[in-house]
Amino acid sequence: MHRFFIDECLSAGLAALCKDRGLQADFGPHVGMAGWQDWNIAKFAFEHDYVVVTNNRRHFLREYLKYDVHNGLVVIVPNVDRDLQIDLFSRVLDYLSELNDLPTNKLIEILADGSIHARGLVERRSRHRPCRRSLVDRPVIQLGPANEKTRREAGLFVDRMLAGQALTRISSGSRST
Template identity: 30%
Template sequence: MKLLIDECLSPQLALRAQQEGHGESSHVVWLGKAGWKDWELKAFILQEDWTFVTVNSVDFRGPKVNPGSAGEYADIDLHAGLICFNGPDFIDRDMQIAMLDAALEMIEDQGGDLVNKVVEVTLADDGGIEIEIHALPSED
């Protein structure tokens, strides 16, 4: 799995992913894609088979209560996975790293396959990290 980190997240996440064995991981800015619109990133992400990591969850997976009903991945039948960070408007770098570590651990525990899945990584009110994985598109 190779991770592409959205520009609104720290580039340190790409370095962390590389340290954790995801050597092809990168950051949007490093690839010269800073400022690209979501739809432009979507085409690049799909073409290059990236698992995308973003805090713009709604923009990519649609509303949490009905994922896939809207957003950039609404019309996608096959993708390498999406990791959505959910929390306050600002998540500091250390917390972003903790969220990525938790997501990577959960993914590994689930067998490492994120094809057509979304990992929701949410900061709980008590400061903990909650993770859930669901299909996108849904398997209904």
């Protein structure tokens, strides 16, 4: 059974939508987590088996790359009004019900046009680092009209983010991955 944590950057209506469908969902501010930093929410979600739903892709990707196994991350990419958030998240719930499984180790993104992109988190080995986690370069599944420019931009964003993490680790003198 899916258990969702709705980040405060989204509408509480998403939690209500889950509950209408018989799914468990908690809205951050309603459970005393208003103002919590993203790394605290990611840790809480990991410890309590939540799938996080957010609009804040950058910070949560950085946190989720730290875990070898997690229940998944759903990102509603566009910053839109409440009604469109509910419509887009409803499509994600339909997609997840078709999977009939938790989105374990997956990043699921829905774009403004309604297309859904699912990517897995995998471990990659390199000569310089014993273990490096990153995103798979291609979507696992795509629903809706293709938008090559958006996919390319998302891939570049992830590449830049991962490169920035590597530079931060090198400059800080930390050797941990």
